[in-house]
Amino acid sequence: MTTWNEIKKEIKSITPAEVNAIDSLAYLHAQRIKMGLSQKDLAEKIGMKQPQLAKIESLTSIPSLDTLERYASGLGLHAVVTFKPLTPVK
DSSP states (O other), X not given: OOOHHXXXXXXXXXXXXXXXXXXXXXXXXXXXXXXXXXXXXXXXXXXXXXXXXXXXXXTSSOOOHHHHHHHHHHTTOOOOXXXXXXXXXX
C-alpha cells in the first residue's frame, strides 16, 4: 500500500505550502480519530456545525487560523505557526 508520504513526493500539481496544509489537517483528523471523537462530538465541543468540520477534513474548505486553533484546542492541542527564511540568511 502506498503511503501519503510516498505520494506527496511525486505530486507536482500542488505547492509545498498546500502539501503542508494537507499534512496539518490530516494530523488533526488523525488525532480526532485516535481520541475516538466523532465529527459531531468535536464540532459540538468547539462550537462548530458538523458539516463545517466535515468540509475542513475533506479539504473542501480552508479554515482560518482562528478556526484551526479552535479545532486543535478541542483536541487538547495548540496551533503554532512558524516562519522560516526562503534562502539562508548571510
